[in-house]
Every structure is written in C-alpha cells, then in structure tokens.
Amino acid sequence: MSTEELPTFDLSQKKKKKSTKDTVTAEEKKKIKSQVLASVDQQEEEGDDGEIVVKEERKKKKSSSSSSSSSSSSSKSKEAAAEPAAAEDEEAVIDFGKKKKSSRSKDKSTTEEATGETEEPSNVLDFGKKKKKSSSKSSKDEGDAAADAAAEEEDSGEISGTPWVGSDRDYKYSELTYRIYHLLQTNNPELISDQKRQMKTPVVFRDGSRKTVWANFADICQTLNRKPEHLLSYVFTELGSNGSVDGNQRLVIKGRFSSQQIEVVIRHYISEYVACRNCKSANTVLERTNRLYFLSCNVCNSKRSVVVIKKGLEVGKNKQKEDFHKQDLRKLLN
C-alpha cells in the first residue's frame, strides 16, 4: 500500500510545486528555510533518543548517498529554475521523514518491533534518497555549513513527530491523508487494503452428459457463511433445475452448466443474500425470525429483509416429468 500511496502523494506535491512556482517569492523561500532550520534544531535534540534505531538507516543512506550525489550533480544545471520548487520540495520531504518517525515511535511503544522493523527499512530507504536529493539542492543555497545540518536532519527527521510541529502553518490535506494512511498501514494493514474479497471460482465439471458436478460447493458455502441448503435452493431455482448433494459434499445438478454460468448465479446470490446494501461488506448473517429472512450486517449493524426464494412455474420440469411418465407408459405398453 505504501508503494501505491507514495506516488500519489508525490504527484500532489508536484502539482503544488507547479502551482506555487510562480507565486513563491524570495521572502517565502527564506521563511521556509527558517522553518526548516527551526525544525532541524528540534529534531537534533530528539535525535539522541532514537540513535539506535537510526543506525540501520544510516548504513543504508551511505549506500544511497553515492547515487544521490550523482543525481545532485546532474541537477545543478536545473538548480536555478528549480530553486523555489526545491524549497517546497524540501518541506515536503522533511514531512516524509517526520511522519515516518511518528509511526516508528509508535511501533516501539506498541512493541510491534518484529513486524515494524522489518517493514520500515525498505520504506526508509526510499525516503532517504528523496531527502538527500532535495537536501543537497538546498545545501547549495545555504552553504556548506547548512549541509551538515541537512545531513543531520536526515537522521533526526525520522525521529520527530508530526511535520507541523515547530511551525505555525496549517496542516496540508495531503500531509494529513498521508499520515492517516501511514499510521493505518503500520498498525492494522487489513483496514486499508482495498482489495476486493476474492471468491473462489466454482469448480465445475461434467458428470456424464446430463449432470454437472460442483465440487467446491461446501467450501463456497463456508466462505459466504450461508447454509448449504439455502444456496442450494437458490441455485436450483435460478437454474430451473434440480439435483442433490453427494457424499463428498459436492453438488450434483441436473443439466449442463459451465463454470461461468455457475459463477453468475453465485454473483446474483451474493448481491441478493450476502452483501450488505449499506456498506457492501460480505460479513453478514442470515437469520430467520417470524418466518421471514433477515440479513444483518456484522460490520455496520444494518438489517434488511430478504426475499424468500421462490420457485417459478416449473414448466420444464413438469414437462420432463410428463415425458418420463409417457416413456414409462410406453415401456409398460410395449
């Protein structure tokens, strides 16, 4: 998620750069610089606490610094044009570092070190690179003395709290969204994974020429948290067919059906009897009260009534039965 989230965040920053490029004046630049320096001072103080954690990152930064130095030399030519942008960029990048730290400190406190530390460094490496670039840019503006500060800021950047600490400016929307996503990711990653719940595809194969076997029927019932009988009756009414469950919990349907066809039926079933209308979660329970079926959602606690599965006029079936009867009669007559 973090990898997905980052580019969008960067984009927003770039957009901001473009829009602010014309408006950023020398005064504003100075302001930003002063803010940065102020925050740097703060971070230096806090830096001592977290040095143990940062050691790993330093190592990585050393390796990344070689690449960043080459990039900084290439960016020299662009420097004049990109100056206001660089200032903005720096601000943004510092935010990265600080946020990272906030989540890191949380990891420490909640003793999720095992997961937190393994996940973090990969992110940290990216951040470090970005920071190096911008900080090296800014260091040229401020002179060599500032370069040291910038270098230290890298390390200390990971330690401080929220980015707006130490400055009077308002929170930016992108910063806040980034923060919430990052916190979510580190603390409970399930919540932000917007992957759709994957359904198992029904395993369907033909048994002879007139019967279809649905092998993982019980499995699907379990994942949907529905009684097999309910799904069974729905499937049979929808397909206008009938059948039975065999010894291995497989469903045997009369007639020829392909896997896709069964899938469509399951889809309809889910939208009708499983998915919550309000929050669209599939974590629901079907319960029967007063001869009526109610679907209650475990996530949002909403409740709705559900249509009873109703068979239509069983035309084909009756006809088939009649045909069978006729055949039987003929056999008897012969």
Add this chain to the structure above:
Amino acid sequence: MSSIQNLSSADPFAEDSGLGGDSSVQYIHIRIFQRSGRKALTTIENLPKNIDFKKILKYFKKTYCCNGSILNENELIGNVIQLQGDHRKEAAQFLIDEKIVPKNNVKIHGF
C-alpha cells in the same frame, strides 16, 4: 384516515393483490429452463393482467423466430408466456422499451 395523505393511498389490511413476490413491487420474472443440449425454454411470469397476451406472444414468435405458448396452469400465478429457446434478454428489452413494465421491475433469472 383518509385525511392523512400517506394512509389514504393503500389499505395495509387489504388482501394481498400481488401474484407472488412482493406485494408492493410487481416483479416480472423471466426464467430459463434447460432442456436437452442447447435447447431451452424461457418463461415470462407475472405480466400485468391488462395486456393482450396473444398479441405479445405473436410478436415474440415472429421476431425471435420461435414457438411459444401461453400457459395458465395455476390460478395463483396467472398467465405465463413460454417461449422456446433462450430469449430472456430480448424479451426483457422489449417489455422495457414498450413500457409494459419499468426497468427495475424486471428480474432475469438463471445464468
């Protein structure tokens, strides 16, 4: 009672006039029944009573090049149009286009 507008429209204690399904929304069920091999039957249930079934059946038979019939086996269900072959989508589209039923009230069953 009648002075209150909300209550005058429908008598909640009246007999359920609906023919199956919800009494409030008259769903039209279009179902399919598989026969042998590629053959199938399409049934259209719960059509409004005031339409000319024979005319519609004739149209279906002509345009879809199929045979069909009007079934009236069960008094509760009423007239059911039965067509040979899978004509669920075309039939639903026709019913919607001719404004016999609103789009939301058509339910296509089956795969």
